[in-house]
Amino acid sequence: MDFEQYPDSTFRYMTRADVIEAARSVDIVEAVSEALVLHSEGKSILPEEAYLGWTTPDGSSARCLAMPGALTTDTRSVIGLKTINASLTNPDRGIPRSQGFTLLLDQDTARPVVLMEAAYISAMRTAAVTALAARHLACETPRTVAFLGCGTLAQAHAALLLSTFPTLSEVVAYDISPGRAKSFLDFVKKLPGGERVTVKAVDEARNCVTGADLVVPVTTVTEGYIEPDWLKPGTLVAHVSLDDLTEAAVLNAGLLVVDDWSLVRDDPRRLLGRMHRAGTLLGPDGEPRPGVSPQARTKRVDAALGDIVTGRHPGRRSDGDIVVSNPFGMSILDVAVADRVHAEAETRGIGSTLNL
Numbered sequence: 001m002d003f004e005q006y007p008d009s010t011f012r013y014m015t016r017a018d019v020i021e022a023a024r025s026v027d028i029v030e031a032v033s034e035a036l037v038l039h040s041e042g043k044s045i046l047p048e049e050a051y052l053g054w055t056t057p058d059g060s061s062a063r064c065l066a067m068p069g070a071l072t073t074d075t076r077s078v079i080g081l082k083t084i085n086a087s088l089t090n091p092d093r094g095i096p097r098s099q100g101f102t103l104l105l106d107q108d109t110a111r112p113v114v115l116m117e118a119a120y121i122s123a124m125r126t127a128a129v130t131a132l133a134a135r136h137l138a139c140e141t142p143r144t145v146a147f148l149g150c151g152t153l154a155q156a157h158a159a160l161l162l163s164t165f166p167t168l169s170e171v172v173a174y175d176i177s178p179g180r181a182k183s184f185l186d187f188v189k190k191l192p193g194g195e196r197v198t199v200k201a202v203d204e205a206r207n208c209v210t211g212a213d214l215v216v217p218v219t220t221v222t223e224g225y226i227e228p229d230w231l232k233p234g235t236l237v238a239h240v241s242l243d244d245l246t247e248a249a250v251l252n253a254g255l256l257v258v259d260d261w262s263l264v265r266d267d268p269r270r271l272l273g274r275m276h277r278a279g280t281l282l283g284p285d286g287e288p289r290p291g292v293s294p295q296a297r298t299k300r301v302d303a304a305l306g307d308i309v310t311g312r313h314p315g316r317r318s319d320g321d322i323v324v325s326n327p328f329g330m331s332i333l334d335v336a337v338a339d340r341v342h343a344e345a346e347t348r349g350i351g352s353t354l355n356l
């Protein structure tokens, strides 16, 4: 075959608006739950993510993540890649911090079948993981949810949590930029379910966390600040931004849950990976990192969230346990949700067809 005259092949292209429209008919929590179960049953391929970080000309941080993943159901494989890229100063430019594409591939030919905007699904699948963690690991009737950081992820979480947990009656928010906390709470009040909650912006992280049943850090920090005594007994911390807890707060957790231990273990940048390298965090098998001596005080990873969803692990041991869920972020969740969004787009003709 002449390589300059390969036959055309087509793929679907979906803008953010297309993705949002198609996703209206998709149960994202259910899709994420099914993916967690498949992962827990070993029916997934989840390579280590590729991380490229750089310093922008104005001295800020930017990064590109490339996250491939595959899931195998009883009938077929769903294969794809998310690339999600972020520049810390984007919000000051009036644009979202992170953006990118998710690509799904044909299981036989490996050709692209759809290319879609990634950030919407990325935010919603992350919120769905928190909703599932809360369903299985929060106290019986969570009333107060605390948001540390009031950007895109906070909005996605608020939208999903208010519609999923009718017992929530208070939203407390803190952001280093008070204007963002205020805009976020205005957004919350307009959500379905927003009318039933009281909202409060606070001027210190500690005041945000104190008294909350569900704590959702969604900041961009790289150093922990949430101390163990800030958290009341029974609290669930959905540690979405991965670096907000202090090491002492992790060591103090009654139950420590990850989404995938190998992703956490192999990453040298975020808190849990650093603790594993320092000998304060042991793997689920109770073993330290090879070549690392365990410190006097250690914490062992208790379970993967998928094992809790399937019931293989019983979850919290007592009502007073402080539970930490540390969702590193798995590509297979983006791929699973993107697959359902793509199916919906095919049925309803959403998006455009492009040639490769």
Ligand SMILES: NC(=O)c1ccc[n+]([C@@H]2O[C@H](COP(=O)([O-])OP(=O)(O)OC[C@H]3O[C@@H](n4cnc5c(N)ncnc54)[C@H](O)[C@@H]3O)[C@@H](O)[C@H]2O)c1
Residues within 6 Å of the ligand: 091, 097, 098, 122, 123, 126, 148, 149, 150, 151, 152, 153, 154, 174, 175, 176, 177, 180, 205, 218, 219, 220, 221, 239, 240, 241, 242, 327, 328, 329, 330
């Ligand atoms: N674990 C996962 O699966 C997953 C998935 C997606 C995003 N994330 C993480 O979630 C975080 C939030 O993402 P986003 O898209 O909402 O970012 P964003 O930039 O839209 O919002 C972050 C907000 O945090 C605020 N902030 C920064 N430092 C703070 C501090 N010390 N205290 C309080 N507020 C602070 C900023 O002012 C901003 O409003 C990022 O760290 C991102 O990497 C995790």
